[in-house]
Amino acid sequence: MAVFNNRNFLLLLRLIVGGVFIWAAVTKIADPLAFAQDVRNYRLVGQTLSFLTAIFLPWVELIAGVCLVIGVYPRSSAFLISGLLAFFIVLVAVTMVRGIDVDCGCFGTFSRKADLWLILEDSVWLVLSLVLLFSPANDFCLLKRSQKPLSLI
Amino acid sequence: MKIKQILRDGETWKGILIILALSLAIGTVSNLGLIKKFLRGEFRQAFFTREEYPGLVFITLPEVEELWHNQKALVVDSRPVSEFRRGHVPGAISVPLEEVKGGNYDPLERLTTAKPLIIYCEGGDCLTSLNLARLLHERGFRDLRVFSGGWAEWLAAGLPVEREDGGF
Numbered sequence: 001m002a003v004f005n006n007r008n009f010l011l012l013l014r015l016i017v018g019g020v021f022i023w024a025a026v027t028k029i030a031d032p033l034a035f036a037q038d039v040r041n042y043r044l045v046g047q048t049l050s051f052l053t054a055i056f057l058p059w060v061e062l063i064a065g066v067c068l069v070i071g072v073y074p075r076s077s078a079f080l081i082s083g084l085l086a087f088f089i090v091l092v093a094v095t096m097v098r099g100i101d102v103d104c105g106c107f108g109t110f111s112r113k114a115d116l117w118l119i120l121e122d123s124v125w126l127v128l129s130l131v132l133l134f135s136p137a138n139d140f141c142l143l144k145r146s147q148k149p150l151s152l153i
Numbered sequence: 154m155k156i157k158q159i160l161r162d163g164e165t166w167k168g169i170l171i172i173l174a175l176s177l178a179i180g181t182v183s184n185l186g187l188i189k190k191f192l193r194g195e196f197r198q199a200f201f202t203r204e205e206y207p208g209l210v211f212i213t214l215p216e217v218e219e220l221w222h223n224q225k226a227l228v229v230d231s232r233p234v235s236e237f238r239r240g241h242v243p244g245a246i247s248v249p250l251e252e253v254k255g256g257n258y259d260p261l262e263r264l265t266t267a268k269p270l271i272i273y274c275e276g277g278d279c280l281t282s283l284n285l286a287r288l289l290h291e292r293g294f295r296d297l298r299v300f301s302g303g304w305a306e307w308l309a310a311g312l313p314v315e316r317e318d319g320g321f
Contacts, residue, residue, distance in 0.1 A: 033187070033201060047197060050200070051196060051200070055184045059183075064172050073167070075162075076172060079168075080173075101251075
């Protein structure tokens, strides 16, 4: 579709998706222990992995979000963000199937229940992020990629 | 662009590695204090610091039994009412976390700050007792002892059970 190749549209998408990830990350970085407890509440991993997730995951979200917004390795960022979103969707689905009632931990204290709506919302973000991942080229980038045509790689 | 192209593109992988490495580095540096506490074993049972929740401790079955037997503490059941009715620690007060979280603070009126509170849930991997303890801490209760072995451990030890089938 033509709109997906429109450079202004792609820039707007980058700002929106990146911005949401930056916001989500900042709320978690502000209180790592609260986020660690949120992760633990999913009852998927133990204390150590919950702690490590809380220490590192928000930074991956933040840096990927910033990179997407400013255009430094935007495709890599879109790749990481898509992967994270796919993981979140599976995680929430598995948690629902297991019958565990849990706060999602998505936006720090602004979090809400991990439910079907969350899966739908994450799916919308995933689609937007995939559009960025598969977009032909990224303009308005701070860091220009080396000018090797892709077909030669 | 096709997925094959993206995966074959060295730039994509380079970017991913850089983002991950940066996250690892900044995450470690910015959380050095917490990492030290973690290595000291402070978060083995729950994620809060002693300074945040003074008076909140974890206790084991023998301690619970001793306190309960000598009536030195109030036992609080954080599970849903339906489970409480099926069986609970004799003398325990039902304070279902889900109700308190929903804004119904009536069950708290039966609690007192004069005695320590022993809070338990299903046991195993349950977290409602800890979450209730945090909530009670925020509402001014200070001597909070979480029995993480919970109902499962109490039953397995063959200790007395009280049932309440109706008229709760």
